[in-house]
Amino acid sequence: MRKWFIAMLILTGIFFVPACSVSYRTENEVLKQEEEETENSEGYITVGFSQVGSESDWRAANTQSFLDTFTAENGYYLLYEDAQNKQENQLKAVRSFILQEVDYILLDPVVETGWDSVLQEAKDAGIPVIVSDRKVVVSDESLYTCWVGSNFEEEGRKAGEWLANYLETRGRSRETINLVTLQGTLDSSAQLGRTEGFSEVLALHKNWNMLEYQSADFTQTKAQEVMERFLAKYPDIDVVICENDNMAFGAIDAIHEAGKTCGPDGDIIIISFDAVRAAFEAMQEGKINMMVECNPLQGPVVADIIQQLERGEDVAKVRYMDEKYFDTSMDLDFIIETRTY
The missing domain is CATH 3.40.50.2300 (Response regulator)
Structure with a gap:
């Protein structure tokens, strides 16, 4: 987990991830910053999160749950990307996360289909993908580790x-x-x-x-x-x-x-x-x-799954949130x- 972005985090003391940033790095930019790495970043778990967007009050609460959970204080560094309800933005974000060699990718997909290629790339890179909220339909379910959300x-x-x-x-x-x-x-x-x-x-x-x-x-x-x-x-x-x-x-x-x-x-x-x-x-x-x-408060549930994976434990393919009606x-x-x- 010697990631360039963790090194930069520790050097600069920046621990806040803007909730609405959308930025994608080219492979050359990633490699250049990797060459500049000078700081030992052991102890942080890096998570790349591609969120659908900010179309509703529910989505805002969902995003905040992840931002509150995946903090430096909790042992994480979160790369957050708002896809603005466009699948093409999510595909770019996931590929950027792969280039940056994050430890885990968290994906809340805009739509269910069209993910096979990019998830295969993540699998080939050895990066577990956790899908939250919305589901993916893929030809091989081993392309993602598990799904967390509502029934x-x-x-x-x-x-x-x-x-x-x-x-x-x-x-x-x-x-x-x-x-x-x-x-x-x-x-x-x-x-x-x-x-x-x-x-x-x-x-x-x-x-x-x-x-x-x-x-x-x-x-x-x-x-x-x-x-x-x-x-x-x-x-x-x-x-x-x-x-x-x-x-x-x-x-x-x-x-x-x-x-x-x-x-x-x-x-x-x-x-x-x-x-x-x-x-x-x-x-x-x-x-x-x-x-x-x-229930939008999925951050702690996903963090629990990541901790299980860190311990080498098996996780359930599907994890439903507790919910009621009113x-x-x-x-x-x-x-x-x-x-x-």
Whole structure:
């Protein structure tokens, strides 16, 4: 672990990694700085982290979890790259990490496919790759060490099962229920899993009519635009499935601007995913009916896996985060007070 960047870290005393930097080094630049290495860097574990971007409150909490975990004080040096929701940026970042001979690569992929070549390069270099949050689909699963994240299919099923029970308690189980879905970035793991899981429950209820699916890329602005089109096109929407909280915020804004209401006492039922603090506040205000948690605090879990690997231990191929669901029947004041994200 005599990496040039650790040497420079110790020489300069710089321990902070900017959360939004995007910089890629050429091979010549890497080799030049390796030649300048003068300091013994033993004791640090170097981790290269390629993050999807910063498209949502959940993503900000997820990124912060890694920044707080992989610190010099904890024995790590973190190289962080924000891909700005572009796979080509992630491919560059991973190849840069390989050139810099990091000890571990952490990848939160924008989409699931297109990773075989670069992961083969990491494997050939002897660098373990830990995938977090979103998944990869590869021809050979040995190309990555393990995956850490949420059971997105189960999240979708939880939302569907909650809706069925909610409609039953409201005496609406036999009514025709018109739904629309604001999907996340297409082909991302969260979008695929949440859509699939909810669709399994949808298929069990012949009176549920899914009017349309449309992606809003997990962003609030685009979700508001899509929801405005939904409202203009469909006069009788009963339920909006929002595949993350920020899209729920955009949908709520569009609903209010259209002169309609939402939430437990409103015209439209809002179901969301992620369960960040701002979403709890919106639920407290009566704007959201139910949320399925997607736990972003993955940093300590990944660090635990790295420590297992450092000890030469085998690790599970899949590691799910602990998660719950929330609705307006719960003690929201207490939840908000104790929420860390």
